[in-house]
Structures are given as C-alpha cells and as structure tokens.
Amino acid sequence: MKRHPEYQYLEIMSDLLDGGDRRMDRTGEGTLSLFGRQMRFDLSDGTIPIFTTKKVYWKTSAKEMLWFLTGQTNIDGLLRENVRIWTDWPLAKYRKATGEEISQDAFEDRILASEAFAAEWGDLGPVYGKQWRRWKDNDGNDHDQIATVISTLKSNPTSRRILFHAWNVGELDRMALHPCHMTYQFHVSWPDGPEGRPRLSMMVNQRSCDIFLGAPFNICQQALLLAMVAQQVDMDRGELIWVGGDTHLYLNHLDQARLQLSRTPKPFPRLELARKPTSIDGYRIEDFEVLDYQSHERIEAPVAV
Structure with missing residues (x-):
C-alpha cells in the first residue's frame, strides 16, 4: 500500500521535537530548528496536499494566493x-x-x-505580490515575473530559467515581513513521450518555515498555484516539491505538535477547477472545488510576530 504523503510532514515535526536545535529567534518566542528538509507531493492524480491531521482552512490559503497574484500589498x-x-x-x-x-x-x-x-x-511594504508582479529594476522598469513564467512555459518549456522570486535585496528593509517562500521554479516533462501531454512540476524554496502553522497553509496554496499555472499553459499537474531552509517549531507550539502527531492522516482531497479564466488574473475563490476533504479537528496555536 502506498504510504500517505502527509507522513513526510509529520516526520519533520517529529524530528524537530526529537533533535531540533533549541535557539532564540527574531520574534523572541524561541524555536527548535533543523536546516534543509524536503517534501514531494504528486498532484497528477488530481489530489491536493491539504493536510488532514488538523483542519486546514484552505479557502483562506487560496484567498491569500489570489491576493499575491493581484500584486496588492x-x-x-x-x-x-x-x-x-x-x-x-x-x-x-x-x-x-x-x-x-x-x-x-x-x-x-x-x-x-x-x-x-x-x-x-x-x-505592508513591497511584499510578495509587489515582487511577483512589479519587480522594479535599476532603470525604474517594472517586471511581471508571473507573466514571464507563463509566457516562457508556452514558448520555451524546456528552459531552465522558468522561475520567479521575491527576495529583492534593495527593498527588504521596507517589507513588513521578509519573504519566507522566496523562489518558485518550474519544470516540464513528457512522461508519455514527445507526442503526449506535458506535465508541469514546481519546486518552492522556503528559507524559513514555521512548520506547525505556516507549512500546511503554504503547501496548500502552492499546490493551488501549480494547478492554476498548469491550466493556463494547457499542461497536466505534476509534482509539487517543497524545500525548507530553517525549518522550525516554535516553543509555544510543542504541545500542539505532539497532539497532531498522535493522529492518523486521512486521504487527501481532490481539486477541480470550475473554469479556465482567460488569464492567471481571472481566478476567483469560486473556481476552486475541493472535493472530499476530511480532517481531524483544528488545533489552536498563537502566531509569532
């Protein structure tokens, strides 16, 4: 029987509890930290990695991703x-x-x-959406990184330069929060040969990850972004690959993590898109149909600011 992919997440949390480096952090809360972790989720079967060992409010996650795509701050x-x-x-x-x-x-x-x-x-200053849609260069020109990604996927899908990122060094000091999920890179494959349907995968590099509160939220919305972009370029969904740098568990989330680890994952839900908008800018929350999502009860935890 295929192993449930959510165990990748639970094992990172368990590793943090067992051997995370105890340290003080920017927020003053303190964390258990590990460096360099990876999770892989296969979206080709129509499922979406909305974690089930606690309730994830996926619509809130989707609305934030749609807000990023507007470029608003x-x-x-x-x-x-x-x-x-x-x-x-x-x-x-x-x-x-x-x-x-x-x-x-x-x-x-x-x-x-x-x-x-x-x-x-x-x-909030020039946070994610600003960098994604209006990255300003030294000459004062704005660059729409999302539009460039979609255009390149259509015109040159084997390029190794299909990516966008948010770590704009010159504007970091004006951001309310430095970008955590900073780099998104895309890769196209043809699993059924050159005459078959192309499959789009995406790898996200996250320099800093709050594993209890942040990771379930981020991974859900990243999977939604992959689904949107794949639809826009007429490709099938492939893998979502998540890479974490400083992956940490806040010290005031330890009891919540232990409770979550005591639970058994339920099957991932499926994602359908109700329509195909004319552009990446046309998606609305009603376009996401998440089917058969079952989860354990929510687990409350404070946000570190």
Missing part, C-alpha cells in the same frame, strides 16, 4: 475577503507608533472604513 484587500492573517504586523506597528492599545477588530474596522487610514497603516 495592503491588508485592505485581504480584510474585504475576511482574511486576517496579515493584520498582526501593521497592528503592532500602529500600536508602537501611537501608543494606542487598540484591539485587532477595531483596527481592522478602521482600515475598512477609511481609505486614508488604510493607506497610512494598512500597507
């Missing part, structure tokens, strides 16, 4: 989709600058109510 666009995962950073900045101990709900209400307030306090 203000949390206003996320909040209008009821996605609150980026609020912590601008909220902390606002509290520090003003001394006002405003609640998250009240802060988000102000963002939604006032364009001026959103412009001043809701922008």
Whole structure:
C-alpha cells in the first residue's frame, strides 16, 4: 500500500521535537530548528496536499494566493475577503507608533472604513505580490515575473530559467515581513513521450518555515498555484516539491505538535477547477472545488510576530 504523503510532514515535526536545535529567534518566542528538509507531493492524480491531521482552512490559503497574484500589498484587500492573517504586523506597528492599545477588530474596522487610514497603516511594504508582479529594476522598469513564467512555459518549456522570486535585496528593509517562500521554479516533462501531454512540476524554496502553522497553509496554496499555472499553459499537474531552509517549531507550539502527531492522516482531497479564466488574473475563490476533504479537528496555536 502506498504510504500517505502527509507522513513526510509529520516526520519533520517529529524530528524537530526529537533533535531540533533549541535557539532564540527574531520574534523572541524561541524555536527548535533543523536546516534543509524536503517534501514531494504528486498532484497528477488530481489530489491536493491539504493536510488532514488538523483542519486546514484552505479557502483562506487560496484567498491569500489570489491576493499575491493581484500584486496588492495592503491588508485592505485581504480584510474585504475576511482574511486576517496579515493584520498582526501593521497592528503592532500602529500600536508602537501611537501608543494606542487598540484591539485587532477595531483596527481592522478602521482600515475598512477609511481609505486614508488604510493607506497610512494598512500597507505592508513591497511584499510578495509587489515582487511577483512589479519587480522594479535599476532603470525604474517594472517586471511581471508571473507573466514571464507563463509566457516562457508556452514558448520555451524546456528552459531552465522558468522561475520567479521575491527576495529583492534593495527593498527588504521596507517589507513588513521578509519573504519566507522566496523562489518558485518550474519544470516540464513528457512522461508519455514527445507526442503526449506535458506535465508541469514546481519546486518552492522556503528559507524559513514555521512548520506547525505556516507549512500546511503554504503547501496548500502552492499546490493551488501549480494547478492554476498548469491550466493556463494547457499542461497536466505534476509534482509539487517543497524545500525548507530553517525549518522550525516554535516553543509555544510543542504541545500542539505532539497532539497532531498522535493522529492518523486521512486521504487527501481532490481539486477541480470550475473554469479556465482567460488569464492567471481571472481566478476567483469560486473556481476552486475541493472535493472530499476530511480532517481531524483544528488545533489552536498563537502566531509569532
């Protein structure tokens, strides 16, 4: 019987608990850390790696990926989709600058109510979407890396240069959070020979990974991106390959990790795309049909900011 691919994830978590290097980190929480891990997920059978040993809110993950693809950098666009995962950073900045101990709900209400307030306090700087869609070179020209990837996949699919990344050194100091999943590289193969259907695979290099909260979320949305790009270039889905640099478990997530490790994975769900938009910019949350997703109950854990 084929081994469930989610065990790759659970084994990384177990290795962190057993032998992770205990260290202090940027957030002050402290982590158990390992360097250099890999997971591989075969999407060619129509499944999608939405982890099952705790509930993953895949629609939130999808909405964030769609937000990246718009090139937006203000949390206003996320909040209008009821996605609150980026609020912590601008909220902390606002509290520090003003001394006002405003609640998250009240802060988000102000963002939604006032364009001026959103412009001043809701922008995250030139984070992922900006780099993906509007990377600015030394001459002031913008480069749409996503459009270039799709164009190259259509015109030169065997190229070894089909990639995009977000680690723009000149703009790092203006970002609310430095990019964690930084490099996405694509590879086309022809498993049934040159006359058969091409298959698209994607490898993601993630320099820093919160294995408990971040990894399930990121891997789900990366699989969704692969499915979108494959559809746009008329290819079948291949492998999603995830490579982690500093792969860590926060010290205030240890009990949650042990609980998750006590659970047995359930079968991965299947992903269908309801339609084919005319471009990568046309996808909406309603286009993703995740079928037969079953999971164990959610496990709450705090976010390190």
